[in-house]
Amino acid sequence: MSIIEVSELRKSYGGRAVVDGVSFAVEEGEIFGVLGPNGAGKTTTVECVEGLRVPDSGRVRVTGLDPVAEREQVARVLGAQLQQSELQAKLTVREALELYASFYPHPADWRPLAERLGLAPKLTTRFAKLSGGQKQRLFIALALIGNPRVVVLDELTTGLDPRARRDTWQLIEDVRASGVTVLLVTHFMEEAQRLCDRIAVIDQGRVAALDTPQGLIRRSAGATVISFTPSAPVDEGDLNALPELASVAFKDGRITLSGTDATVNAVITLLARHHITAHQLRVSDATLDDAFLDLTEAAA
Numbered sequence: 001m002s003i004i005e006v007s008e009l010r011k012s013y014g015g016r017a018v019v020d021g022v023s024f025a026v027e028e029g030e031i032f033g034v035l036g037p038n039g040a041g042k043t044t045t046v047e048c049v050e051g052l053r054v055p056d057s058g059r060v061r062v063t064g065l066d067p068v069a070e071r072e073q074v075a076r077v078l079g080a081q082l083q084q085s086e087l088q089a090k091l092t093v094r095e096a097l098e099l100y101a102s103f104y105p106h107p108a109d110w111r112p113l114a115e116r117l118g119l120a121p122k123l124t125t126r127f128a129k130l131s132g133g134q135k136q137r138l139f140i141a142l143a144l145i146g147n148p149r150v151v152v153l154d155e156l157t158t159g160l161d162p163r164a165r166r167d168t169w170q171l172i173e174d175v176r177a178s179g180v181t182v183l184l185v186t187h188f189m190e191e192a193q194r195l196c197d198r199i200a201v202i203d204q205g206r207v208a209a210l211d212t213p214q215g216l217i218r219r220s221a222g223a224t225v226i227s228f229t230p231s232a233p234v235d236e237g238d239l240n241a242l243p244e245l246a247s248v249a250f251k252d253g254r255i256t257l258s259g260t261d262a263t264v265n266a267v268i269t270l271l272a273r274h275h276i277t278a279h280q281l282r283v284s285d286a287t288l289d290d291a292f293l294d295l296t297e298a299a300a
């Protein structure tokens with residue numbers, strides 16, 4: 001049994017379908033990413049998993065439980081990241097940890113949790129005085145305090161500086177290493193590529209693709225990118241006729257092509273045939289960023 005099952009989930013607001021038949025399954029121990037453009041329906045989807053919104057139709061199960069009908073049981077196995085507004089400004093870190101621990105029958109000991117999250121020196125600091133990174137750490141601590149089997153994190157690192165973001169990634173990896181399944185909503189491609197075992201790309205309320213980060217990159221039309229400055233003009237028709245070509249662009253005397261290894265080999269042969277030298281030749285793999293744009297454009 002998958003730890004989270006979402007099947008044909010639908011939710012409309014004012015007659016507009018914002019989640020329009022979303023299905024995916026998350027396996028125990030995975031970091032599963034939900035990625036998509038603004039307004040794609042990501043938060044609505046994960047809030048249905050958390051039992052915070054009631055689906056119009058479809059089936060959602062968390063450890064086999066219905067998050068709406070069995071909300072209390074689900075709350076014992078699922079930890080959700082709070083929104084900023086949900087915590088009192090005057091509450092200290094220690095008070096928040098103790099308060100949230102009191103909500104659960106078998107909470108984690110908050111002291112080692114605070115230690116692990118680097119919150120130990122901040123126990124007497126009020127919430128309002130914490131930095132953005134410290135607040136995020138506290139939210140992670142509160143999401144973990146009930147000893148959940150699944151934790152849902154939405155836009156976890158938005159607003160964090162690069163170092164705090166990297167520290168948070170390490171934390172998420174530690175959380176997973178301790179056996180917790182992570183459902184992660186994110187806008188950051190680097191974050192998704194680095195952390196997620198699998199990703200559902202959601203676009204306009206539907207799953208546009210579901211795969212590993214590498215699988216998504218391979219699936220996008222131009223998985224390999226080659227760019228160079230030619231020593232002499234290259235015939236555009238010849239470039240457009242290259243095998244398995246996904247895109248071609250000309251800028252400031254440089255040519256950038258995307259396609260497959262076959263495209264790269266063919267363009268090198270083409271240049272050699274015309275005795276053209278490729279200056280500053282670069283060959284790289286497409287990134288998740290490229291794949292995302294490709295996949296969400298394709299869906300549009």
Ligand SMILES: Nc1ncnc2c1ncn2[C@@H]1O[C@H](COP(=O)(O)OP(=O)(O)OP(=O)(O)O)[C@@H](O)[C@H]1O
Nearest residue numbers: 013014018036037038039040041042043044045187
């Ligand atoms: N309670 C609501 N009433 C009406 N419309 C809503 C409600 N909640 C969400 N929406 C709309 O549903 C759409 C999907 O919202 P959702 O927050 O799920 O998207 P998202 O993918 O999480 O977006 P973002 O990346 O911008 O957070 C948006 O157009 C949003 O305005």
